[in-house]
Amino acid sequence: MTAIKHALQRDIFTPNDERLLSIVNVCKAGKKKKNCFLCATVTTERPVQVKVVKVKKSDKGDFYKRQIAWALRDLAVVDAKDAIKENPEFDLHFEKIYKWVASSTAEKNAFISCIWKLNQRYLRKKIDFVNVSSQLLEELPKVTEESVPSGENQSVTGGDEEAVDEYQELNAREEQDIEIIMEGCEYAISNAEAFAERLSRELQVLDGANIQSIMASEKQVNILMKLLDEALQEVDQIEFKLSSYEEMLQSVKEQMDQISESNHLIHLSNTNNVKLLSEIEFLVNHMDLAKGHIKALQEGDLASSRGIEACTNAADALLQCMNVALRPGHDMLLAVKQQQQRFSDLREHFARRLASHLNNVFVQQGHDQSSTLAQHSIELTLPNHHPFHRDLLRYAKLMEWLKSTDYGKYEGLTKNYMDYLSRLYEREIKDFFEVAKIKMTGTTKESKKFGQRRLSLMATLPRKESAVKQETESLHGSSGKLTGSTSSLNKLSVQSSGNRRSQSSSLLDMGNMSTSDLDVADRTKFDKIFEQVLSELEPLCLAEQDFISKFFKLQQHQSMPGTVTEADDLDGGTSSRQHNSGTPLPVSSEKDMIRQMMTKIFRCIEPELNNLIALGDKIDSFNSLYMLVKMSHHVWTAQNVDPASFLSTTLGNVLVTVKRNFDKCISNQIRQMEEVKISKKSKVGILPFVAEFEEFAGLAESIFKNAERRGDLDKAYTKLIRGVFVNVEKVANESQKTPRDVVMMENFHHIFATLSRLKISCLEAEKKEAKQKYTDHLQSYVIYSLGQPLEKLNHFFEGVEARVAQGIREEEVSYQLAFNKQELRKVIKEYPGKEVKKGLDNLYKKVDKHLCEEENLLQVVWHSMQDEFIRQYKHFEGLIARCYPGSGVTMEFTIQDILDYCSSIAQSH
Numbered sequence: 026m027t028a029i030k031h032a033l034q035r036d037i038f039t040p041n042d043e044r045l046l047s048i049v050n051v052c053k054a055g056k057k058k059k060n061c062f063l064c065a066t067v068t069t070e071r072p073v074q075v076k077v078v079k080v081k082k083s084d085k086g087d088f089y090k091r092q093i094a095w096a097l098r099d100l101a102v103v104d105a106k107d108a109i110k111e112n113p114e115f116d117l118h119f120e121k122i123y124k125w126v127a128s129s130t131a132e133k134n135a136f137i138s139c140i141w142k143l144n145q146r147y148l149r150k151k152i153d154f155v156n157v158s159s160q161l162l163e164e165l166p167k168v169t170e171e172s173v174p175s176g177e178n179q180s181v182t183g184g185d186e187e188a189v190d191e192y193q194e195l196n197a198r199e200e201q202d203i204e205i206i207m208e209g210c211e212y213a214i215s216n217a218e219a220f221a222e223r224l225s226r227e228l229q230v231l232d233g234a235n236i237q238s239i240m241a242s243e244k245q246v247n248i249l250m251k252l253l254d255e256a257l258q259e260v261d262q263i264e265f266k267l268s269s270y271e272e273m274l275q276s277v278k279e280q281m282d283q284i285s286e287s288n289h290l291i292h293l294s295n296t297n298n299v300k301l302l303s304e305i306e307f308l309v310n311h312m313d314l315a316k317g318h319i320k321a322l323q324e325g326d327l328a329s330s331r332g333i334e335a336c337t338n339a340a341d342a343l344l345q346c347m348n349v350a351l352r353p354g355h356d357m358l359l360a361v362k363q364q365q366q367r368f369s370d371l372r373e374h375f376a377r378r379l380a381s382h383l384n385n386v387f388v389q390q391g392h393d394q395s396s397t398l399a400q401h402s403i404e405l406t407l408p409n410h411h412p413f414h415r416d417l418l419r420y421a422k423l424m425e426w427l428k429s430t431d432y433g434k435y436e437g438l439t440k441n442y443m444d445y446l447s448r449l450y451e452r453e454i455k456d457f458f459e460v461a462k463i464k465m466t467g468t469t470k471e472s473k474k475f476g477q478r479r480l481s482l483m484a485t486l487p488r489k490e491s492a493v494k495q496e497t498e499s500l501h502g503s504s505g506k507l508t509g510s511t512s513s514l515n516k517l518s519v520q521s522s523g524n525r526r527s528q529s530s531s532l533l534d535m536g537n538m539s540t541s542d543l544d545v546a547d548r549t550k551f552d553k554i555f556e557q558v559l560s561e562l563e564p565l566c567l568a569e570q571d572f573i574s575k576f577f578k579l580q581q582h583q584s585m586p587g588t589v590t591e592a593d594d595l596d597g598g599t600s601s602r603q604h605n606s607g608t609p610l611p612v613s614s615e616k617d618m619i620r621q622m623m624t625k626i627f628r629c630i631e632p633e634l635n636n637l638i639a640l641g642d643k644i645d646s647f648n649s650l651y652m653l654v655k656m657s658h659h660v661w662t663a664q665n666v667d668p669a670s671f672l673s674t675t676l677g678n679v680l681v682t683v684k685r686n687f688d689k690c691i692s693n694q695i696r697q698m699e700e701v702k703i704s705k706k707s708k709v710g711i712l713p714f715v716a717e718f719e720e721f722a723g724l725a726e727s728i729f730k731n732a733e734r735r736g737d738l739d740k741a742y743t744k745l746i747r748g749v750f751v752n753v754e755k756v757a758n759e760s761q762k763t764p765r766d767v768v769m770m771e772n773f774h775h776i777f778a779t780l781s782r783l784k785i786s787c788l789e790a791e792k793k794e795a796k797q798k799y800t801d802h803l804q805s806y807v808i809y810s811l812g813q814p815l816e817k818l819n820h821f822f823e824g825v826e827a828r829v830a831q832g833i834r835e836e837e838v839s840y841q842l843a844f845n846k847q848e849l850r851k852v853i854k855e856y857p858g859k860e861v862k863k864g865l866d867n868l869y870k871k872v873d874k875h876l877c878e879e880e881n882l883l884q885v886v887w888h889s890m891q892d893e894f895i896r897q898y899k900h901f902e903g904l905i906a907r908c909y910p911g912s913g914v915t916m917e918f919t920i921q922d923i924l925d926y927c928s929s930i931a932q933s934h
Contacts, residue, residue, distance in 0.1 A: 026050075026132075033064065033080060037091055042069045043076075047139035049132045054114060054124035061092070063125065065139045067147075069196050075143050077117070095119050098148055103137060104155045134161055304352070311349040312364050314371075318342045322375040327382045333419050336375070340426040343371060347430075376431040379423055383438055386417065387445040405460050405554065407561045408453055414572040425578040439577060443625045446569075451629045454562075458633045461558050462640055465551055544645070548724070551641055552651040558637065559659050559676075566627060566672045573622055579615040616669065623671030634679045638686065646690040647721070650728045650738075652683045657734040684737065691741045694721070695748040703756055709763040710877030712756055715772050718749050719779040726783055739787040746791045749776065766806035767875045771882060773799040807889045810872060815861070815897075821852045822904050829908075838908040846912050849905070858918040862926040865894075869930045891927045895920055 026048065034045045047065040052058040061081040068074045075097040083090050095117075102118035111130040115137065117123045127133035137154070138161045144152045154162060210220050318339035325339065326332030347368045355361050390413050428435040573579065641648040660680050663673040698714040722742070729738045753776075757768035773795045780792035821844070828838050838844050869887060876883050898920060905914055 029062070033062070033089060037078075037080060037089060038064075038066055043067065044069060046143070047136050049136035050128040051125040054126050060128075062089075063136065065097075065136065065143060067143070073147055075147050077140075097140070097143060097152075098150060100140075100152050102153045102155055103140060103157065105133070105137060105157045108156045108158045134158075137161060304355075307352070308355065308358075308361065312346050312361065314342060314346050314368070319371065322371050327379065327420075330419060333423070336379075337422045337426075340375065340423060343368060343375075344426060344430060347372065372430055376427060376434050379420075379427060380434045380438055383417075383420060383424075384441050387442055390445070390449070405457070405464060405557050405561070407457050407565050410565075410568065410572075414568065414576075417576055418572070421576050421578065424576055428578055435577075439622070443622055447626045447628060450626055454627070454629050454633055457561065458558070458637055461554055461637060464554050465637075465640060465644065548645060548647060548651065551644065551648050552655070552728075555637075555641065555648075555652055556655050558634075559655060562630060562634075563659060563663070563672065566623065566630075566675075567666075569626065570619060570623055570671060573619055577622075579619050620669065620671045620674070627671065627675070631675050631678060634675075635682055638679065638682055642686045642690075646686070646693065647724060649683060649687040649690050650725055653680075653687050653734060653737065654728050654732045656680045656683050657732065661733050687737065687741070691744055694745060698748045698752040699755075701752065701756065703760060705761050707762060708875065708877060709756065709760050709768050710771065711775050711879050712753060712768075712772050714752060715749060715775055718745055719775070721745065722779060722783050722785065726785070742785060742788055746776075746788055750791070750794070763875055764806060764809070766802040766809060769802040770799055770806055771877060773802065774882060803886065803889060807886065807893050810868065810875075810890065815856050815901075817852050817855055818901065819897075821849065822901055825904060825908055835907045836910060839912070844908075846909060846914060849909060849912075849914055853914065853917060856917065858922050858926075861918055861923070862930070865926050866930050887927065891923070894927075895923055898923060 030048050038045050043066045045064055045066050049063050051063055052060050064078045066076050076094050078094045079092045080089050081092045099119050104116040106112045106114045113127040113130050113133055115133055141162050321335040321339035325336040660676045663676055703709050725738055753772045757765040760768050777795040777799055780788055825838050825844055829835055872886055
């Protein structure tokens with residue numbers, strides 16, 4: 026270690042004018058052991074700087090390099106880990122904590138001891154040494170810098186000598202002094218003994234001079250001692266005089282103490298009087314209620330505006346007096362207790378008066394509003410409660426006072442208000458919905474009889490549902506026509522296209538009054554009535570909710586932890602928990618309380634809306650489309666205002682019912698598609714549910730234009746069109762009178778035309794599919810119906826093509842016995858133009874029987890057959906030209922003849 030220490034001093038610290046005092050071999054705790062050295066150093070120049078330097082061996086050689094240095098003044102704590110047991114670990118707390126493990130405990134202790142001594146000598150700020158043995162922490166001897174020779178000012182004395190190595194290099198100043206001395210004696214180097222003797226003689230001369238100087242100063246010392254004795258005598262005289270003065274002032278002091286004590290008592294008395302006056306003024310100013318306020322609370326008129334204002338001011342003054350923050354000890358005063366009791370009695374008395382008066386107002390409102398119900402019974406409007414709200418809002422501040430002072434009576438008023446108003450609103454709303462139902466079931470003048478019939482059916486529907494169903498089936502016959510309604514109330518007249526021309530019963534004559542025009546009128550009227558119902562209910566609920574918030578002082582848009590109520594009481598139940606009038610029960614928020622009050626007051630709205638929706642659905646299930654759009658719009662509007670409000674919640678619940686009815690309407694239409702039956706004796710034509718889908722889609726597009734719930738309609742479209750496709754194919758497979766291809770062709774042409782006209786974006790794929798099915802089945806029907814109009818000629822040329830397929834050259838076919846020119850001429854003569862025209866005429870009649878008039882596809886089909894016949898003709902002509910070249914054999918009619926025949930036949934029919 027000594028060799029390393031000399032090497033470090035020579036290579037690292039001497040060039041930097043530093044001296045190495047202590048060294049310890051360490052490695053970082055918890056990591057791979059990479060040894061380094063921590064060195065304690067001081068600078069050789071003033072001011073002395075003490076540092077802790079980390080030295081590490083270079084990776085590229087055997088020399089050492091200075092890695093990092095810390096000033097000792099930045100060291101806060103030295104932690105030796107254990108003051109009793111030997112432990113090589115220690116921590117140094119600089120700007121962060123450095124954890125080290127020394128190679129030995131002795132090295133660690135020597136290094137920490139050196140750090141402690143340097144701290145004691147050079148630093149004003151003392152370092153904390155933790156877990157360090159007291160034996161290591163020894164005080165340094167106090168050595169003044171003046172006692173240290175000039176050449177040793179930078180050395181460490183006393184205990185430091187143990188830390189400094191025996192060998193010490195001379196600093197620059199020491200070297201300079203020695204050189205000056207040696208220059209004065211030229212033989213110093215050659216004759217060291219002579220030089221040492223000279224130095225000894227000079228030292229003796231200096232010592233003699235010092236002794237003579239001390240002996241010369243003895244006379245001055247004696248003079249100084251004499252002067253000190255005289256000074257002590259003067260001090261004794263002064264002390265004697267001071268003692269006599271103190272005895273003289275002792276009596277004066279006692280008198281002054283008595284006067285001071287008397288003044289203190291007077292000052293204390295004055296202070297107490299001032300404080301007492303302040304307390305009395307405080308109590309008088311804050312707990313004195315004016316006589317006018319007392320009179321207003323006891324006898325004030327709660328019916329007039331002036332009386333209400335006086336009572337409000339008096340109640341506020343009473344509340345301030347009761348809520349005054351008394352200082353400690355005030356509540357022990359009898360006068361204060363009496364005044365508080367008087368305030369409590371006033372509060373109780375006024376609270377009873379106010380609650381009784383407001384209860385009477387609530388009851389009177391119910392009677393007054395009942396008298397106005399008659400005038401609204403014939404109009405689809407709800408009574409206006411604004412005057413009542415305006416009158417009650419005059420008491421809003423008193424309600425706030427009652428809420429803060431007597432919550433029991435406030436809660437009682439809340440319950441009474443809900444009870445009275447719920448009964449009043451229930452009567453008004455039920456009458457309002459009765460008028461709406463009457464207007465919905467009413468009819469136009471043209472269909473009055475049918476409307477009466479429909480009302481009678483509606484009245485007996487719950488009891489005679491099966492009978493009505495049988496009656497409906499008898500009116501519909503075997504057509505199974507799909508209607509927009511799930512009941513027969515307004516659809517008794519709707520029949521399939523085939524049956525409209527065949528059935529003529531008395532009930533059908535009555536039902537024929539409900540045409541599509543009347544359906545549209547009825548639906549439009551229903552839509553207007555339903556919209557008016559919602560438009561009347563919405564402002565009624567919003568106005569009542571706003572009034573409740575203002576009158577009962579409940580916040581609509583923020584939660585207040587002090588809000589209190591009982592959910593059971595608001596729901597109309599009886600709470601089993603009893604509580605004192607001044608102890609409110611907690612509720613989640615005042616916003617919830619508003620919603621619960623609204624639910625109690627308007628508890629009949631949701632059932633009545635559901636009944637109205639059920640009636641509309643019974644009248645015509647297509648009404649669910651109107652209701653879905655209107656209800657969605659009103660729910661969206663209500664949620665934008667307040668998503669958690671009573672109106673938003675109620676309309677949202679009703680919207681679920683409407684959506685369920687809409688889905689039921691779609692499911693019923695699909696079910697009726699599956700149950701449809703076709704007549705075995707008449708042609709099919711356009712299937713009833715295909716026409717019904719067209720009606721539904723047209724109606725839905727007009728209703729859902731710019732609607733919020735377009736997605737629901739698109740899903741319904743997808744279900745319906747799939748059902749239409751599947752059941753068209755099912756009916757086509759079951760058809761006996763009409764060919765399958767005709768049923769598919771006509772109905773898919775109708776579907777394609779409908780989708781093209783309505784331009785429903787979500788059904789683009791189905792539109793393309795319908796067009797493809799129509800084209801395929803048109804081609805299939807043309808080929809099937811046309812068949813082989815020239816049968817023998819077809820058989821002849823089929824034989825020719827068979828020979829060619831067997832390998833016979835086309836020009837050699839004529840040499841075959843069965844297919845020579847004579848046989849060809851013989852077959853051709855059997856099909857003169859007259860026979861061809863007759864065959865085409867029969868074909869036209871056959872096609873006309875298959876096709877229906879509504880879709881008007883006869884000319885399209887006939888033109889396709891004409892093209893197919895001409896294609897066969899050209900095929901025969903080509904075979905004749907290739908197999909019988911130069912024979913001069915031709916058909917007895919031309920393509921122009923075919924065109925003339927087809928045109929003539931089409932015009933004649």
